Amino acid sequence: MPSHATSAPDFDLPTVRALEERAFNAWPARQTVFHQGWVFRLSGGFTKRANSVNALEPGMPFDGVREAAQTLYASHGLRPVFRISPLVSASAEQALQDAGYALFEPTWVMQAPLPESAPPQPSVEIAQAPTAEWLDGFAAANGVAAAHHATHHAMVQSIALPCAFATVRQHGHAVGFGLGVRERGAVGLFDIVVAPGHRGQGHGRALVQALMQWGQAGGAGSAYLQVRGENATARRLYAALGFTDTYRYHYRVPADPGSTP
Template sequence: MPSAALPLSAVDLLQVRALEERAFNAWPARQTVFHRGWIFRLAGGFTKRANSVNALEPGAPFEGVRETAEALYALQGLRPVFRISPLVSDSAQQALEDVGYTVFEPTCVMQARLTAGGLQSTSVEIAQTPTPEWLDGFAAANGVAEAHHATHHAMVQSIALPCAFATVRHQGRAVGFGLAVRERGAVGLFDIVVAPGHRGQGHGRALVQALMQWGRAGGAESAYLQVRGDNATARRLYAALGFADIYRYHYRVPADR
Protein backbone atom coordinates (compact mmCIF):
# COMPACT_ATOMS: atom_id res chain seq x y z
CA MET A 1 0.00 0.00 0.00
CA PRO A 2 1.53 3.38 -0.97
CA SER A 3 2.37 5.62 1.93
CA ALA A 4 0.16 8.69 2.30
CA ALA A 5 2.76 10.53 4.30
CA LEU A 6 6.29 10.76 5.45
CA PRO A 7 7.19 8.29 8.23
CA LEU A 8 4.99 9.01 11.24
CA SER A 9 8.05 9.79 13.31
CA ALA A 10 8.69 12.71 10.95
CA VAL A 11 5.11 13.99 10.92
CA ASP A 12 3.56 16.25 13.54
CA LEU A 13 -0.12 15.33 13.37
CA LEU A 14 -1.17 18.55 15.10
CA GLN A 15 0.66 20.49 12.39
CA VAL A 16 -0.98 18.34 9.71
CA ARG A 17 -4.42 18.96 11.20
CA ALA A 18 -3.81 22.72 11.32
CA LEU A 19 -2.71 22.81 7.67
CA GLU A 20 -5.63 20.62 6.62
CA GLU A 21 -8.07 23.01 8.33
CA ARG A 22 -6.51 25.99 6.58
CA ALA A 23 -6.66 24.27 3.19
CA PHE A 24 -10.35 23.38 3.66
CA ASN A 25 -11.10 27.01 4.52
CA ALA A 26 -9.03 28.30 1.62
CA TRP A 27 -10.77 26.15 -1.00
CA PRO A 28 -14.37 25.89 0.26
CA ALA A 29 -16.79 23.23 -0.91
CA ARG A 30 -20.33 24.25 -1.72
CA GLN A 31 -21.65 21.82 0.92
CA THR A 32 -20.07 19.95 3.83
CA VAL A 33 -21.31 17.09 5.97
CA PHE A 34 -19.55 16.24 9.26
CA HIS A 35 -19.55 12.60 10.31
CA ARG A 36 -17.76 11.17 13.35
CA GLY A 37 -14.42 12.90 12.83
CA TRP A 38 -14.70 12.95 9.01
CA ILE A 39 -15.89 15.63 6.60
CA PHE A 40 -17.66 14.91 3.32
CA ARG A 41 -17.14 17.79 0.90
CA LEU A 42 -19.47 18.38 -2.05
CA ALA A 43 -19.24 20.79 -4.99
CA GLY A 44 -21.15 19.19 -7.83
CA GLY A 45 -18.14 17.15 -8.92
CA PHE A 46 -15.88 20.14 -9.57
CA THR A 47 -12.35 19.40 -8.28
CA LYS A 48 -11.35 16.46 -6.10
CA ARG A 49 -10.40 18.70 -3.20
CA ALA A 50 -13.96 19.96 -2.90
CA ASN A 51 -15.60 16.59 -3.61
CA SER A 52 -13.84 14.18 -1.30
CA VAL A 53 -14.04 12.45 2.06
CA ASN A 54 -11.40 13.70 4.49
CA ALA A 55 -10.36 12.80 8.03
CA LEU A 56 -10.62 15.72 10.46
CA GLU A 57 -9.12 13.96 13.48
CA PRO A 58 -6.03 11.72 13.66
CA GLY A 59 -7.13 8.09 13.51
CA ALA A 60 -10.84 8.94 13.31
CA PRO A 61 -12.95 5.73 13.53
CA PHE A 62 -13.80 4.32 10.12
CA GLU A 63 -16.64 1.93 10.92
CA GLY A 64 -19.58 2.79 8.67
CA VAL A 65 -17.84 5.79 7.09
CA ARG A 66 -17.34 4.22 3.65
CA GLU A 67 -20.95 3.05 3.43
CA THR A 68 -22.28 6.43 4.55
CA ALA A 69 -20.05 8.27 2.08
CA GLU A 70 -20.96 6.00 -0.81
CA ALA A 71 -24.67 6.55 -0.17
CA LEU A 72 -24.29 10.33 0.18
CA TYR A 73 -22.20 10.77 -2.96
CA ALA A 74 -24.55 8.50 -4.92
CA LEU A 75 -27.43 10.83 -3.98
CA GLN A 76 -25.42 13.65 -5.58
CA GLY A 77 -24.64 11.60 -8.69
CA LEU A 78 -20.96 11.51 -7.76
CA ARG A 79 -18.42 8.76 -7.25
CA PRO A 80 -16.95 8.50 -3.76
CA VAL A 81 -13.43 9.91 -3.48
CA PHE A 82 -11.37 9.47 -0.31
CA ARG A 83 -8.46 11.80 0.29
CA ILE A 84 -5.86 9.96 2.36
CA SER A 85 -3.75 12.24 4.55
CA PRO A 86 -1.63 11.23 7.56
CA LEU A 87 -4.76 11.75 9.69
CA VAL A 88 -6.24 8.57 8.17
CA SER A 89 -5.42 5.41 10.09
CA ASP A 90 -3.67 2.45 8.48
CA SER A 91 -6.72 0.31 9.23
CA ALA A 92 -8.98 2.71 7.31
CA GLN A 93 -6.63 2.63 4.33
CA GLN A 94 -6.55 -1.15 4.45
CA ALA A 95 -10.34 -1.31 4.62
CA LEU A 96 -10.58 0.76 1.44
CA GLU A 97 -7.95 -1.36 -0.29
CA ASP A 98 -9.74 -4.56 0.71
CA VAL A 99 -12.90 -3.48 -1.16
CA GLY A 100 -11.01 -2.41 -4.27
CA TYR A 101 -10.36 1.30 -3.83
CA THR A 102 -7.30 2.22 -5.89
CA VAL A 103 -4.71 4.95 -5.38
CA PHE A 104 -4.16 7.89 -7.66
CA GLU A 105 -2.55 11.34 -7.72
CA PRO A 106 0.01 11.27 -4.88
CA THR A 107 0.53 14.86 -3.74
CA CYS A 108 3.04 16.63 -1.50
CA VAL A 109 2.25 19.41 0.95
CA MET A 110 5.25 21.73 1.18
CA GLN A 111 5.98 24.54 3.60
CA ALA A 112 8.47 27.43 3.79
CA ARG A 113 9.33 30.01 6.41
CA LEU A 114 8.79 33.61 5.33
CA THR A 115 11.79 35.82 5.93
CA ALA A 116 12.62 39.42 5.13
CA GLY A 117 14.22 40.03 1.76
CA GLY A 118 14.42 37.86 -1.31
CA LEU A 119 10.70 38.01 -2.04
CA GLN A 120 10.51 41.17 -4.12
CA SER A 121 8.60 40.96 -7.40
CA THR A 122 7.39 44.05 -9.24
CA SER A 123 6.02 42.28 -12.32
CA VAL A 124 2.94 40.79 -10.61
CA GLU A 125 -0.37 42.53 -10.03
CA ILE A 126 -2.06 41.71 -6.71
CA ALA A 127 -5.77 42.39 -6.17
CA GLN A 128 -7.80 41.83 -3.01
CA THR A 129 -10.92 40.78 -4.94
CA PRO A 130 -11.16 38.77 -8.17
CA THR A 131 -12.09 40.61 -11.35
CA PRO A 132 -14.10 38.88 -14.09
CA GLU A 133 -10.90 38.84 -16.19
CA TRP A 134 -9.01 37.11 -13.39
CA LEU A 135 -11.74 34.53 -12.77
CA ASP A 136 -12.06 33.64 -16.45
CA GLY A 137 -8.31 33.62 -17.03
CA PHE A 138 -7.58 31.60 -13.90
CA ALA A 139 -10.22 29.03 -14.82
CA ALA A 140 -9.03 28.78 -18.43
CA ALA A 141 -5.36 28.47 -17.48
CA ASN A 142 -6.26 25.65 -15.07
CA GLY A 143 -8.21 23.81 -17.74
CA VAL A 144 -11.62 24.30 -16.11
CA ALA A 145 -14.34 23.36 -18.60
CA GLU A 146 -16.73 26.11 -19.56
CA ALA A 147 -19.59 24.16 -18.00
CA HIS A 148 -17.88 24.42 -14.61
CA HIS A 149 -17.00 28.13 -14.77
CA ALA A 150 -20.02 29.24 -12.75
CA THR A 151 -19.25 26.74 -9.98
CA HIS A 152 -15.55 27.61 -10.03
CA HIS A 153 -16.21 31.35 -9.83
CA ALA A 154 -18.74 30.92 -7.02
CA MET A 155 -16.30 28.82 -4.98
CA VAL A 156 -13.51 31.36 -5.37
CA GLN A 157 -15.81 34.24 -4.48
CA SER A 158 -17.03 32.39 -1.37
CA ILE A 159 -13.61 32.34 0.31
CA ALA A 160 -14.16 34.17 3.58
CA LEU A 161 -10.52 34.79 4.53
CA PRO A 162 -8.08 37.46 3.28
CA CYS A 163 -7.11 36.65 -0.30
CA ALA A 164 -4.65 37.75 -2.94
CA PHE A 165 -5.44 37.31 -6.62
CA ALA A 166 -2.22 37.49 -8.61
CA THR A 167 -1.74 38.15 -12.31
CA VAL A 168 1.43 38.32 -14.38
CA ARG A 169 1.31 39.86 -17.85
CA HIS A 170 3.34 39.62 -21.03
CA GLN A 171 2.96 42.50 -23.50
CA GLY A 172 -0.21 43.52 -21.69
CA ARG A 173 -1.85 40.09 -21.84
CA ALA A 174 -2.46 38.03 -18.70
CA VAL A 175 -0.37 34.85 -18.97
CA GLY A 176 -0.11 33.65 -15.37
CA PHE A 177 -2.33 33.48 -12.31
CA GLY A 178 -2.18 32.52 -8.66
CA LEU A 179 -4.31 32.57 -5.53
CA ALA A 180 -3.18 33.04 -1.92
CA VAL A 181 -5.27 32.77 1.23
CA ARG A 182 -3.99 33.94 4.62
CA GLU A 183 -5.06 32.48 7.96
CA ARG A 184 -3.53 32.13 11.44
CA GLY A 185 0.00 33.12 10.53
CA ALA A 186 0.23 31.06 7.35
CA VAL A 187 -0.46 31.81 3.71
CA GLY A 188 -1.61 29.07 1.36
CA LEU A 189 -0.70 29.24 -2.33
CA PHE A 190 -3.12 27.61 -4.74
CA ASP A 191 -3.12 26.79 -8.44
CA ILE A 192 -0.08 28.76 -9.54
CA VAL A 193 -0.39 28.43 -13.30
CA VAL A 194 1.27 29.94 -16.39
CA ALA A 195 -0.06 29.60 -19.94
CA PRO A 196 1.84 26.89 -21.88
CA GLY A 197 3.48 29.25 -24.33
CA HIS A 198 4.95 31.37 -21.55
CA ARG A 199 6.44 28.77 -19.22
CA GLY A 200 10.14 28.63 -18.44
CA GLN A 201 10.44 32.43 -18.42
CA GLY A 202 10.31 33.05 -14.68
CA HIS A 203 6.62 33.92 -14.46
CA GLY A 204 5.85 31.10 -12.05
CA ARG A 205 8.67 32.14 -9.73
CA ALA A 206 7.47 35.76 -9.85
CA LEU A 207 3.93 34.71 -8.91
CA VAL A 208 5.10 32.61 -5.96
CA GLN A 209 7.45 35.31 -4.70
CA ALA A 210 4.77 38.00 -4.96
CA LEU A 211 2.23 35.91 -3.06
CA MET A 212 4.76 35.01 -0.39
CA GLN A 213 5.57 38.71 -0.04
CA TRP A 214 1.87 39.53 0.26
CA GLY A 215 1.47 36.91 2.97
CA ARG A 216 4.42 38.19 4.97
CA ALA A 217 3.21 41.79 4.70
CA GLY A 218 -0.03 40.64 6.30
CA GLY A 219 1.71 38.97 9.21
CA ALA A 220 2.17 35.40 7.95
CA GLU A 221 5.27 33.60 9.14
CA SER A 222 5.05 30.61 6.80
CA ALA A 223 3.68 29.60 3.42
CA TYR A 224 2.33 26.25 2.31
CA LEU A 225 1.20 24.70 -0.96
CA GLN A 226 0.15 21.42 -2.52
CA VAL A 227 1.90 19.96 -5.57
CA ARG A 228 1.53 16.66 -7.36
CA GLY A 229 4.38 14.31 -6.63
CA ASP A 230 5.14 13.79 -10.34
CA ASN A 231 5.44 17.52 -11.11
CA ALA A 232 9.22 17.63 -10.95
CA THR A 233 9.48 21.10 -12.50
CA ALA A 234 7.22 22.72 -9.91
CA ARG A 235 8.86 20.85 -7.05
CA ARG A 236 12.29 22.13 -8.11
CA LEU A 237 10.98 25.68 -8.25
CA TYR A 238 9.39 25.46 -4.81
CA ALA A 239 12.48 23.85 -3.29
CA ALA A 240 14.60 26.69 -4.68
CA LEU A 241 12.28 29.14 -2.91
CA GLY A 242 12.72 27.39 0.43
CA PHE A 243 9.80 24.95 0.46
CA ALA A 244 10.26 21.47 1.92
CA ASP A 245 7.94 18.47 2.15
CA ILE A 246 5.82 18.37 5.31
CA TYR A 247 3.51 15.46 4.47
CA ARG A 248 1.89 13.66 1.58
CA TYR A 249 -1.58 12.56 0.63
CA HIS A 250 -3.27 10.64 -2.17
CA TYR A 251 -6.78 9.83 -3.32
CA ARG A 252 -8.60 6.51 -3.43
CA VAL A 253 -11.58 5.68 -5.64
CA PRO A 254 -13.43 2.45 -6.41
CA ALA A 255 -11.57 0.53 -9.10
CA ASP A 256 -14.65 0.03 -11.28
CA ARG A 257 -15.60 3.72 -11.49
Protein backbone atom coordinates in the same frame (compact mmCIF):
# COMPACT_ATOMS: atom_id res chain seq x y z
CA MET B 1 -0.86 -6.48 -1.07
CA PRO B 2 0.83 -3.95 1.22
CA SER B 3 -1.00 -0.90 2.45
CA HIS B 4 -0.03 2.54 1.17
CA ALA B 5 -1.13 4.33 4.35
CA THR B 6 0.46 7.70 5.00
CA SER B 7 0.18 7.71 8.80
CA ALA B 8 3.92 7.26 9.27
CA PRO B 9 5.53 8.33 12.54
CA ASP B 10 7.77 10.91 10.84
CA PHE B 11 4.79 13.20 10.28
CA ASP B 12 4.03 15.74 13.00
CA LEU B 13 0.29 15.22 13.37
CA PRO B 14 -0.53 18.56 15.07
CA THR B 15 1.18 20.34 12.15
CA VAL B 16 -0.70 18.17 9.66
CA ARG B 17 -4.03 18.86 11.32
CA ALA B 18 -3.40 22.63 11.39
CA LEU B 19 -2.50 22.71 7.70
CA GLU B 20 -5.42 20.50 6.73
CA GLU B 21 -7.81 22.83 8.54
CA ARG B 22 -6.33 25.88 6.85
CA ALA B 23 -6.58 24.23 3.43
CA PHE B 24 -10.25 23.35 3.97
CA ASN B 25 -10.95 26.99 4.82
CA ALA B 26 -8.90 28.29 1.90
CA TRP B 27 -10.68 26.15 -0.71
CA PRO B 28 -14.24 25.80 0.60
CA ALA B 29 -16.62 23.18 -0.68
CA ARG B 30 -20.10 24.22 -1.71
CA GLN B 31 -21.59 21.70 0.73
CA THR B 32 -20.15 19.88 3.73
CA VAL B 33 -21.48 17.03 5.87
CA PHE B 34 -19.76 16.09 9.14
CA HIS B 35 -19.89 12.41 10.00
CA GLN B 36 -18.20 10.78 13.02
CA GLY B 37 -15.00 12.80 12.82
CA TRP B 38 -14.92 12.87 9.02
CA VAL B 39 -16.08 15.58 6.63
CA PHE B 40 -17.77 14.85 3.31
CA ARG B 41 -17.11 17.75 0.93
CA LEU B 42 -19.29 18.21 -2.16
CA SER B 43 -19.04 20.75 -4.98
CA GLY B 44 -20.81 19.22 -7.96
CA GLY B 45 -17.80 17.10 -8.90
CA PHE B 46 -15.50 20.07 -9.54
CA THR B 47 -12.01 19.43 -8.11
CA LYS B 48 -11.15 16.45 -5.93
CA ARG B 49 -10.19 18.63 -2.98
CA ALA B 50 -13.74 19.96 -2.74
CA ASN B 51 -15.41 16.62 -3.52
CA SER B 52 -13.71 14.22 -1.13
CA VAL B 53 -14.00 12.50 2.22
CA ASN B 54 -11.42 13.73 4.73
CA ALA B 55 -10.47 12.82 8.29
CA LEU B 56 -10.67 15.74 10.72
CA GLU B 57 -8.58 14.21 13.52
CA PRO B 58 -5.88 11.53 13.66
CA GLY B 59 -7.04 7.92 13.60
CA MET B 60 -10.80 8.48 13.51
CA PRO B 61 -12.91 5.26 13.55
CA PHE B 62 -13.92 4.12 10.08
CA ASP B 63 -16.87 1.87 10.89
CA GLY B 64 -19.73 2.73 8.52
CA VAL B 65 -17.95 5.75 7.02
CA ARG B 66 -17.36 4.21 3.59
CA GLU B 67 -20.96 3.07 3.32
CA ALA B 68 -22.30 6.46 4.41
CA ALA B 69 -20.06 8.24 1.92
CA GLN B 70 -21.08 5.98 -0.94
CA THR B 71 -24.75 6.60 -0.21
CA LEU B 72 -24.36 10.37 0.08
CA TYR B 73 -22.18 10.86 -3.00
CA ALA B 74 -24.38 8.55 -5.10
CA SER B 75 -27.40 10.68 -4.15
CA HIS B 76 -25.58 13.64 -5.70
CA GLY B 77 -24.56 11.73 -8.82
CA LEU B 78 -20.94 11.46 -7.70
CA ARG B 79 -18.59 8.63 -6.92
CA PRO B 80 -16.96 8.67 -3.49
CA VAL B 81 -13.41 10.00 -3.35
CA PHE B 82 -11.35 9.53 -0.19
CA ARG B 83 -8.44 11.83 0.46
CA ILE B 84 -5.83 9.98 2.50
CA SER B 85 -3.74 12.28 4.67
CA PRO B 86 -1.61 11.24 7.66
CA LEU B 87 -4.74 11.78 9.79
CA VAL B 88 -6.22 8.61 8.26
CA SER B 89 -5.36 5.40 10.09
CA ALA B 90 -3.64 2.52 8.33
CA SER B 91 -6.63 0.30 9.07
CA ALA B 92 -9.05 2.74 7.40
CA GLU B 93 -6.95 2.87 4.25
CA GLN B 94 -6.57 -0.91 4.29
CA ALA B 95 -10.37 -1.22 4.41
CA LEU B 96 -10.64 0.99 1.32
CA GLN B 97 -7.98 -1.01 -0.47
CA ASP B 98 -9.73 -4.26 0.40
CA ALA B 99 -12.98 -2.79 -0.96
CA GLY B 100 -11.33 -2.16 -4.33
CA TYR B 101 -10.50 1.52 -3.98
CA ALA B 102 -7.50 2.41 -6.16
CA LEU B 103 -4.78 4.86 -5.16
CA PHE B 104 -3.96 7.83 -7.37
CA GLU B 105 -2.39 11.29 -7.45
CA PRO B 106 0.19 11.28 -4.64
CA THR B 107 0.67 14.89 -3.55
CA TRP B 108 3.09 16.71 -1.27
CA VAL B 109 2.28 19.54 1.10
CA MET B 110 5.31 21.81 1.35
CA GLN B 111 6.14 24.70 3.69
CA ALA B 112 8.61 27.58 3.68
CA PRO B 113 9.45 30.43 6.04
CA LEU B 114 8.67 33.84 4.62
CA PRO B 115 11.69 36.09 4.06
CA GLU B 116 11.65 39.47 5.75
CA SER B 117 12.68 41.12 2.48
CA ALA B 118 12.51 39.99 -1.12
CA PRO B 119 12.95 41.65 -4.51
CA PRO B 120 9.80 43.30 -5.90
CA GLN B 121 7.88 41.60 -8.67
CA PRO B 122 6.75 44.40 -10.99
CA SER B 123 5.20 41.98 -13.48
CA VAL B 124 2.72 40.72 -10.87
CA GLU B 125 -0.46 42.51 -9.90
CA ILE B 126 -2.13 41.68 -6.57
CA ALA B 127 -5.84 42.36 -6.07
CA GLN B 128 -7.90 41.83 -2.92
CA ALA B 129 -10.97 40.68 -4.87
CA PRO B 130 -11.21 38.65 -8.07
CA THR B 131 -12.04 40.48 -11.28
CA ALA B 132 -13.95 38.84 -14.12
CA GLU B 133 -10.68 38.77 -16.08
CA TRP B 134 -8.92 36.97 -13.23
CA LEU B 135 -11.69 34.41 -12.74
CA ASP B 136 -11.96 33.59 -16.43
CA GLY B 137 -8.20 33.59 -17.00
CA PHE B 138 -7.53 31.51 -13.88
CA ALA B 139 -10.13 28.95 -14.94
CA ALA B 140 -8.88 28.80 -18.52
CA ALA B 141 -5.22 28.44 -17.54
CA ASN B 142 -6.18 25.61 -15.16
CA GLY B 143 -8.13 23.84 -17.90
CA VAL B 144 -11.49 24.21 -16.17
CA ALA B 145 -14.26 23.16 -18.55
CA ALA B 146 -16.74 25.86 -19.46
CA ALA B 147 -19.51 23.83 -17.83
CA HIS B 148 -17.73 24.21 -14.48
CA HIS B 149 -16.93 27.91 -14.69
CA ALA B 150 -19.95 29.02 -12.64
CA THR B 151 -19.10 26.52 -9.88
CA HIS B 152 -15.44 27.47 -9.95
CA HIS B 153 -16.15 31.19 -9.77
CA ALA B 154 -18.67 30.74 -6.92
CA MET B 155 -16.17 28.68 -4.90
CA VAL B 156 -13.44 31.28 -5.29
CA GLN B 157 -15.80 34.09 -4.36
CA SER B 158 -16.97 32.20 -1.25
CA ILE B 159 -13.54 32.24 0.43
CA ALA B 160 -14.09 34.08 3.71
CA LEU B 161 -10.44 34.74 4.62
CA PRO B 162 -8.09 37.47 3.36
CA CYS B 163 -7.13 36.65 -0.23
CA ALA B 164 -4.63 37.78 -2.83
CA PHE B 165 -5.52 37.31 -6.48
CA ALA B 166 -2.27 37.47 -8.41
CA THR B 167 -1.88 38.11 -12.13
CA VAL B 168 1.38 38.14 -14.03
CA ARG B 169 1.46 40.08 -17.29
CA GLN B 170 3.69 39.97 -20.33
CA HIS B 171 3.42 42.85 -22.79
CA GLY B 172 0.20 43.85 -21.06
CA HIS B 173 -1.47 40.46 -21.44
CA ALA B 174 -2.36 38.24 -18.48
CA VAL B 175 -0.37 35.01 -18.81
CA GLY B 176 -0.27 33.63 -15.26
CA PHE B 177 -2.43 33.47 -12.16
CA GLY B 178 -2.23 32.45 -8.53
CA LEU B 179 -4.28 32.57 -5.34
CA GLY B 180 -3.04 33.30 -1.83
CA VAL B 181 -5.15 32.83 1.30
CA ARG B 182 -3.89 34.07 4.67
CA GLU B 183 -4.92 32.60 8.01
CA ARG B 184 -3.33 32.39 11.48
CA GLY B 185 0.18 33.32 10.49
CA ALA B 186 0.40 31.26 7.32
CA VAL B 187 -0.39 31.95 3.68
CA GLY B 188 -1.60 29.13 1.45
CA LEU B 189 -0.66 29.28 -2.24
CA PHE B 190 -3.12 27.62 -4.59
CA ASP B 191 -3.16 26.79 -8.28
CA ILE B 192 -0.12 28.72 -9.42
CA VAL B 193 -0.54 28.41 -13.17
CA VAL B 194 1.00 29.93 -16.28
CA ALA B 195 -0.67 29.66 -19.66
CA PRO B 196 0.90 27.26 -22.19
CA GLY B 197 3.34 29.06 -24.42
CA HIS B 198 4.50 31.31 -21.60
CA ARG B 199 6.06 28.72 -19.31
CA GLY B 200 9.74 28.45 -18.53
CA GLN B 201 10.17 32.23 -18.45
CA GLY B 202 10.13 32.81 -14.69
CA HIS B 203 6.47 33.76 -14.41
CA GLY B 204 5.69 30.99 -11.93
CA ARG B 205 8.55 32.06 -9.69
CA ALA B 206 7.38 35.69 -9.83
CA LEU B 207 3.84 34.67 -8.83
CA VAL B 208 5.04 32.60 -5.87
CA GLN B 209 7.40 35.32 -4.65
CA ALA B 210 4.73 38.02 -4.98
CA LEU B 211 2.21 35.98 -2.99
CA MET B 212 4.82 35.20 -0.33
CA GLN B 213 5.56 38.93 -0.07
CA TRP B 214 1.85 39.65 0.28
CA GLY B 215 1.58 37.08 3.06
CA GLN B 216 4.60 38.47 4.89
CA ALA B 217 3.26 42.04 4.63
CA GLY B 218 0.04 40.82 6.27
CA GLY B 219 1.83 39.29 9.22
CA ALA B 220 2.30 35.70 8.06
CA GLY B 221 5.52 33.92 8.94
CA SER B 222 5.24 30.88 6.68
CA ALA B 223 3.75 29.69 3.41
CA TYR B 224 2.37 26.32 2.38
CA LEU B 225 1.25 24.75 -0.87
CA GLN B 226 0.22 21.45 -2.41
CA VAL B 227 2.00 19.94 -5.41
CA ARG B 228 1.58 16.60 -7.17
CA GLY B 229 4.48 14.25 -6.67
CA GLU B 230 4.86 13.78 -10.42
CA ASN B 231 5.31 17.52 -11.05
CA ALA B 232 9.11 17.53 -10.80
CA THR B 233 9.43 20.97 -12.41
CA ALA B 234 7.20 22.65 -9.83
CA ARG B 235 8.85 20.79 -6.96
CA ARG B 236 12.26 22.03 -8.08
CA LEU B 237 10.97 25.60 -8.26
CA TYR B 238 9.43 25.44 -4.80
CA ALA B 239 12.55 23.85 -3.32
CA ALA B 240 14.64 26.67 -4.79
CA LEU B 241 12.34 29.15 -3.03
CA GLY B 242 12.86 27.47 0.34
CA PHE B 243 9.93 25.04 0.46
CA THR B 244 10.47 21.64 2.05
CA ASP B 245 8.24 18.57 2.22
CA THR B 246 5.97 18.49 5.30
CA TYR B 247 3.65 15.56 4.53
CA ARG B 248 2.01 13.77 1.67
CA TYR B 249 -1.51 12.66 0.80
CA HIS B 250 -3.22 10.80 -2.01
CA TYR B 251 -6.70 9.82 -3.11
CA ARG B 252 -8.58 6.55 -3.30
CA VAL B 253 -11.55 5.97 -5.60
CA PRO B 254 -13.50 2.92 -6.68
CA ALA B 255 -11.37 1.07 -9.22
CA ASP B 256 -14.38 0.86 -11.55
CA PRO B 257 -15.63 4.46 -12.13
CA GLY B 258 -19.11 3.13 -12.84
CA SER B 259 -19.53 1.35 -9.53
CA THR B 260 -19.34 1.97 -5.80
CA PRO B 261 -18.18 -1.21 -4.02
